[in-house]
Amino acid sequence: MxxxxxxxxxxxxxxxxxxxxxxxxxxxxxxxxxGLDFTGGVVSEVQIDKNVTPDQMHPVLNKAYHQKVEVISASEPGRWVLRYSDVPANAKDHPDLKQVLTPISKEVDVLNTSIVGPQxxxxxxxxxxxxxxxxxxxxxxxxxxxxxxxxxxxxxxxxxxxxxxxxxxxxxxxxxxxxxxxxxxxxxxxxxxxxxxxxxxxxxxxxxxxxxxxxxxxxxxxxxxxxxxxxxxxxxxxxxxxxxxxxxxxxxxxxxxxxxxxxxxxxxxxxxxxxxxxxxxxxxxxxxxxxxxxxxx
The missing domain is CATH 1.20.1640.10 (Multidrug efflux transporter AcrB transmembrane domain)
Known part of the structure; x- marks a missing residue:
């Protein structure tokens, strides 16, 4: 032994x-x-229909922004925090977040958006x-x-x-x-x-x-x-x-x-x-x- x-x-x-x-x-x-904490990116907070799930949001957001968008539950039902790499403002296909989410919910309100720069x-x-x-x-x-x-x-x-x-x-x-x-x-x-x-x-x-x-x-x-x-x-x-x-x-x-x-x-x-x-x-x-x-x- x-x-x-x-x-x-x-x-x-x-x-x-x-x-x-x-x-x-x-x-x-x-x-x-x-992650975005180190490379920089965009953090947006949205209020949307309470019945909408992250599984419904991911395909629409990923396709619009050509990247994986992180969807995090916020403090109350229907409020979500979205994190993704920054898209240049002068890009021809620069997507508007509200327009991107409108097809899955008519109740979309972008509460705030902040940009974390590379610096x-x-x-x-x-x-x-x-x-x-x-x-x-x-x-x-x-x-x-x-x-x-x-x-x-x-x-x-x-x-x-x-x-x-x-x-x-x-x-x-x-x-x-x-x-x-x-x-x-x-x-x-x-x-x-x-x-x-x-x-x-x-x-x-x-x-x-x-x-x-x-x-x-x-x-x-x-x-x-x-x-x-x-x-x-x-x-x-x-x-x-x-x-x-x-x-x-x-x-x-x-x-x-x-x-x-x-x-x-x-x-x-x-x-x-x-x-x-x-x-x-x-x-x-x-x-x-x-x-x-x-x-x-």
């Missing part, structure tokens, strides 16, 4: 490394499909990247303070593993990458870090309690001691995310999918690479052995 647990950890770690290399390749080849989108992208960088630096500082570097490296690699997997999915599927997805990535960092720290803390306790113990067995014991907690936490979180995915509509679909992938990979990575990498780097009980302070100056 013990050999089986060790072999399973090593096998999943190899799978993770191979999948991570493949994910980085996909991101480099496909790139991300940046604003670039600023949002810079601020989002800065938020991601600051959070990673804070995590690095915390891990270096709390754990020995070999143990900290496992948690850090698990974080990178989870974020790369989410980015690879969006690069492969070409789903829109917007601010809600970026918010999901920041949430995934926190979730994955918490999961990795729980196991790393247990490993550290065992290293101190059993200074002559075998590191492989200590890692297995740490995973076993935290496994039920990890499964319960991940399971209940996934249930909440699935409910958000089903009930949240188009506006929260990207967020929900990113969180779903992040929680799954976060659970996987904290158990596999989060424990195997420190072992590979030579983590031993001696690294947490209390140092004797001499009484002589």
């Amino acid at each position: 013990k050999k089986h647990a060790t072999r399973l950890r090593y096998m999943t770690s190899v799978i993770s490394v191979v999948a991570m290399i493949a994910s980085i390749t996909v991101i480099a080849m496909n790139g991300l499909n940046w 604003v989108g670039a600023e949002l992208a810079n601020q989002g990247g800065l938020a991601l960088l600051i959070s990673v630096l804070c995590i690095l500082g915390y891990l270096s303070f709390r754990f020995e570097w070999r143990l900290a490296s496992g948690a850090l690699f698990a974080l990178a593993h989870d974020v790369v997997f989410v980015l690879a999915f969006f690069a492969f599927s070409q789903m829109e990458f917007n601010l809600t997805v970026l918010a999901a990535i920041l949430a995934i960092l926190g979730y994955s870090l918490n999961d990795s720290i729980i196991i790393a803390d247990r490993i550290r306790e065992l290293l101190v309690a059993k200074p002559k113990g075998n590191i492989t067995q200590l890692n297995n014991d740490a995973v076993g001691a935290t496994f039920s907690r990890t499964m319960v936490t991940s399971g209940t979180t996934l249930m909440t995310i699935v409910a958000l995915w089903i009930m949240g509509g188009d506006a929260l679909r990207g967020f929900s999918i990113a969180m779903f992938i992040g929680v799954l990979t976060g659970t996987w990575s904290s158990i596999s690479v989060g424990t195997s990498l420190p072992e590979y780097l030579g983590l031993k009980p001696e690294h947490y052995k209390p140092k004797i302070i001499s009484d002589h100056p």
Whole structure:
């Protein structure tokens, strides 16, 4: 049983490394499909007949604007927010939103329209990247303070593993990458870090309690001691995310999918690479052995 647990950890770690290399390749080849939050575009709010559904609006809007128009439910029935890339005002076939929607409803009122320019989108992208960088630096500082570097490296690699997997999915599927997805990535960092720290803390306790113990067995014991907690936490979180995915509509679909992938990979990575990498780097009980302070100056 013990050999089986060790072999399973090593096998999943190899799978993770191979999948991570493949994910980085996909991101480099496909790139991300940046949303209007980053590229700029038009956001319009309309009031329409309450019986009209997004399925009726999508074909008409997509055909008129020659692109996929995002339809998001607003605060009350019959009110919708439409998001699409800007169409030049001097274009010959520049569509009027009210005229486009008239064939499916006689009750159409365009409440407001705002344009997000490329400069604003670039600023949002810079601020989002800065938020991601600051959070990673804070995590690095915390891990270096709390754990020995070999143990900290496992948690850090698990974080990178989870974020790369989410980015690879969006690069492969070409789903829109917007601010809600970026918010999901920041949430995934926190979730994955918490999961990795729980196991790393247990490993550290065992290293101190059993200074002559075998590191492989200590890692297995740490995973076993935290496994039920990890499964319960991940399971209940996934249930909440699935409910958000089903009930949240188009506006929260990207967020929900990113969180779903992040929680799954976060659970996987904290158990596999989060424990195997420190072992590979030579983590031993001696690294947490209390140092004797001499009484002589």
